Amino acid sequence: MTIAPNVDSPRTATANPPVQPAQGNLGQAAVVRSSAGGPVAENPTALTPVAKLIDVSKCIGCKACQSACVEWNDTHPGVEENVGVYENPHDLTPDMFTLMRFAEYDNPETGDFEWLIRKDGCMHCADPGCLTACPAPGAIVQYSNGIVDFIHENCIGCGYCVSGCPFDIPRISQVDHRSYKCTLCSDRVAVGQGPACAKACPTHAITFGTKDDMTALAAERVEDLKSRGYDNAGLYDPQGVGGTHVMYVLHHADKPGIYNDLPEDPQIAGVVENWKGPTKTVGLAAIGLAALGSVAMGLFSRVAVEPEDERHAEDLVDRAAAIPGGEGSGEGKDA
Amino acid sequence: MTGRRYSEPGDRILSRDPVSVRRYAGFTRLNHWFTATTLILLALSGFALFDPSLYWLSSLFGGGQATRWVHPFIGIALFVSFMILFVQLVRHNLFRREDAVWARNIGAVVKGDEDRLPELGKYNLGQKFVFWAMFWLIVVLIATGFMIWYQFFPEIVSVDTRRIALMVHSIAAVLTILTLILHVFAAIWTRGTLSAMTTGTVSGGWAFRHHRKWLRELAGRQRTDPAE
Numbered sequence: 390m391t392i393a394p395n396v397d398s399p400r401t402a403t404a405n406p407p408v409q410p411a412q413g414n415l416g417q418a419a420v421v422r423s424s425a426g427g428p429v430a431e432n433p434t435a436l437t438p439v440a441k442l443i444d445v446s447k448c449i450g451c452k453a454c455q456s457a458c459v460e461w462n463d464t465h466p467g468v469e470e471n472v473g474v475y476e477n478p479h480d481l482t483p484d485m486f487t488l489m490r491f492a493e494y495d496n497p498e499t500g501d502f503e504w505l506i507r508k509d510g511c512m513h514c515a516d517p518g519c520l521t522a523c524p525a526p527g528a529i530v531q532y533s534n535g536i537v538d539f540i541h542e543n544c545i546g547c548g549y550c551v552s553g554c555p556f557d558i559p560r561i562s563q564v565d566h567r568s569y570k571c572t573l574c575s576d577r578v579a580v581g582q583g584p585a586c587a588k589a590c591p592t593h594a595i596t597f598g599t600k601d602d603m604t605a606l607a608a609e610r611v612e613d614l615k616s617r618g619y620d621n622a623g624l625y626d627p628q629g630v631g632g633t634h635v636m637y638v639l640h641h642a643d644k645p646g647i648y649n650d651l652p653e654d655p656q657i658a659g660v661v662e663n664w665k666g667p668t669k670t671v672g673l674a675a676i677g678l679a680a681l682g683s684v685a686m687g688l689f690s691r692v693a694v695e696p697e698d699e700r701h702a703e704d705l706v707d708r709a710a711a712i713p714g715g716e717g718s719g720e721g722k723d724a
Numbered sequence: 725m726t727g728r729r730y731s732e733p734g735d736r737i738l739s740r741d742p743v744s745v746r747r748y749a750g751f752t753r754l755n756h757w758f759t760a761t762t763l764i765l766l767a768l769s770g771f772a773l774f775d776p777s778l779y780w781l782s783s784l785f786g787g788g789q790a791t792r793w794v795h796p797f798i799g800i801a802l803f804v805s806f807m808i809l810f811v812q813l814v815r816h817n818l819f820r821r822e823d824a825v826w827a828r829n830i831g832a833v834v835k836g837d838e839d840r841l842p843e844l845g846k847y848n849l850g851q852k853f854v855f856w857a858m859f860w861l862i863v864v865l866i867a868t869g870f871m872i873w874y875q876f877f878p879e880i881v882s883v884d885t886r887r888i889a890l891m892v893h894s895i896a897a898v899l900t901i902l903t904l905i906l907h908v909f910a911a912i913w914t915r916g917t918l919s920a921m922t923t924g925t926v927s928g929g930w931a932f933r934h935h936r937k938w939l940r941e942l943a944g945r946q947r948t949d950p951a952e
Contacts, residue, residue, distance in 0.1 A: 425776035524773045525788050545788035547773065548874025552886050561874060566789060658884070664891035669775050672898035679902050683909035692836035693915040694929040702743040702928025702939065709943035710740070 397436045398534050402583020402597035413579035419532040424520045427527025427543070436534035440600040441573060441584060443508050444610055444638040445648065446619070447594035450475070450489055450506040457589030458487045461574065483562035486510055486571040487586055490649035507637070507648040508586070508595065511558045511571035513537045515631030518657040519570075521665055522553025528568075535600065535634040536575045541567045555630060555655035573634065603636060610638045629656035728945075730845035730938045732816065737946050743928020745942060747920040755809050756921055762802035763904060769795040770897050796873045803866045810859055816846040817856065823849040843936040854907045861900045868893040 397414060419434045459466060464484035472479060475491040487510035494503040517537045520529040528543035529550065539550075539559075546566030550559045559568045574584035582588075583597040590596075596606060607624040614622035623642025626632050637651070645651040734749040748756070769791045772782035782791040822842040826833070826849045832840040833850070847855070871881045871889035881889065911917045916930035931939040 425779060427776075524776065524779070526776055526779055543788075545782075545792045546875065547792045548872075548878065549890070551874065551878075552872075552883060552890055557883060561878070563875075566793075566875065658887050660887045660891050664887075664894055668891060668894050668898075672894065673775060676898060676901050676905070679905045683905055683913075687909060687913055690836070691913055691915055692838075694927060694933055696929070698929030698933045699742055699927060700929075702932040703741060705932065705939065706737055706740050706743050706928065706943045706946070709940070710946050 397434075398439045398599065399578060399581050399583045400598045400602065402587030402595070403593075404583070407581045411580040413576070415532050415534070415536065415538075415575050415579035419534070420530045421533045422517075422520060422531040423527050424523035424529040425526040427525075427530065429530075433533045436532065438533075438535045438600040439573075439578060439598065439634060440535070440603040441513075441587060441635045442596045442598075442603040442607055442638065443635065444594045444596070444607075445505065445507055446610070446614055446622070446638060446640050447592045448489075448506045448508065449592055449594075450491065450504070451591060452477070452489050453589040453591055454508055454586035454595060455485065455487055455489060457585040458571075459485070461577070461585035462486060462572075481509065481558065481560055481570075483560045483564075483569040486569065492647060492649050494647050503640075505641075505648050507651060509558075509649065511537065511573070511635065512556055512627075512630070512655075513571075513573055513634035514555075514655075515633065516657065518553035518555050518630070518661060519550035519559055519568075520553075521657055522549040522661055524549055532575070534578070536573045536578065537634075538572050538575045539568055539570060541565075541569075544568050553657065553661050555652060555657060571635075600632075600634065607636060607638050611642075614638070614640055625651070627652070627655050629654045728941065730816070730935075730941045731945075732812075732846070735846070735938070735942055737928075737942050738925060743931070744925050745928060745931050745939065746924060747926050747931075748924045750924065752809070752812055753921055753924055755805055755812075759802060759805045759809055762798050762805065763900070765798050766795065766802060767897075767901055767904070769798070774894055774897070793875070796869055799866060799869050803862060806858070806862050810855075813855065817852045819849075819852065820845065823852065838933055843940075844934065844938070845941075846935055846938045848934070850906075850910060854903055854910070857903045858900065858907075861896050861903065864896040865893060865900065868896065 414434060414436065417428065418430050419436055420429050421433045423429050458464075464486070466478050466482060466484040469478050471477075476488060478485050478488070481488050487508055490507050490509045492505040492507070494505050495501075496503055513536055515535065517529070517531060520531060520537065523529045524547060525543050525545045528540055528545070529537065530540055531537050544567040546561055546568065548561050548568070550568050551557070551561065559570045561568050574582070574586075577584060584595075587595040587597040596603065598606075604624070604626070611622045611624060619640040621643040622638070622640050625637035625639050625642060625645060637648075639645060639648065639651075641647060645653055734746060736746050738744045738746050768781050769785055771778040772780070772785075772788075772791050773795070779788070782788045785791040785794055822844060825842045826844065829840050832838070833848075868889040870877055871886055872893060873880075911921075914934065916927055920926050928939065931942075
């Protein structure tokens, strides 16, 4: 099965790539938001919103997704030391856009030991904190299908995106000083292919398609999990960031924190909104007004030294010179 | 020779007709202008990172990457030079009783009606305010600056603290620029002040009008010319 050429976004990650030459559809024409007032398309191509669904209950922790990610993105994560955990590398890095995080959970209700494996990476928020915080025009863009992408040539490496992100995802390269994260394989999706991780996943724990399809699939999975005794199974599509284009099916959706600190209710931090909002507006207005005000006051008034001040000064200095240690013993008259 | 209460060791009457007074030594002036230059460069590069409408200022420093790289180093240069200035000037910027009287008569200050103001030492309360505002703001800026210097100190604080540091840094920067505007305005509005930081001298009339206690002390300390 191949993707029909007239479909704007791939409906699955398992299909083979189209055989006919394809023009990528995730260019400037599809940009709906751009950091720091960067260029957006005037009439952006309306693409069907896509999503990646990660079913944590189906994950076997094989790391095929990590390998596929490294291979497709041609990154070269360094060989690290074993520090006694299953994560490898130890964290997301500029060369590792996705990471299996392993948690050992002693379920107090059932007494069962559970191994919770969550594939961490960019969530592709509808309301991205990185894009809000970014000071470089056009360094972070959002396409009409929901993918949030870093345009590295515009990145200045300041790290503001790291502070803006509610999920602690972007990583700054110490080599080229640019920020890196999962692109949701925008370069594959643009030509009708699903993300590399989803294609590589042997258990179909990672699936890809339209956001509607993935939401419907998640509902089926949740129902199935509930029938198997996971009463709190649910979909993780946090509304605090407007929903995400990477979603999880969790067996314990009531406790996202047990999956290696997946935030309960992620949102762009208020302090970041304030810094990028009122602080900027009020700050620049205050500086502008102060500058204009002082120029105006400077034009209409001044304090000048009068000739009589000079005469007084001469008198004062002469008198003091005439009486050694006299006038000005340091005790000028106090007011 | 009497002791010094209102003046620095280098301050002295240079000539008597007309009266000309040494206010700042060469090193202090050099240091002041170095600090001023770094502050302007920091404001320009900081503005580029603060608001997208001013991002074009980054081209003055060789682009966004270069601006992001150079800004913290200029900050360290400013901190060091300002602290030297601070140590040199702090003694005469401590608050004194007459400052309260000056503050109560701020209306007379604005009108230039100096007869209603107390005689002052080397600095008035406005100058002291600029001095202390700059000091505290620069301390806040350097402290928060390290917290957000992601290239070299990515782990120095938690992400929550870094978010607060980013906002505090930008607010402190805005207040610093407002203080700078006040400082430059006051120096120009009060005619005769600029020469203190250019040639290092002020006229006797200026000293008499604005810092009479300082002038009195210097007058009393003159060496009597043996020829007189």
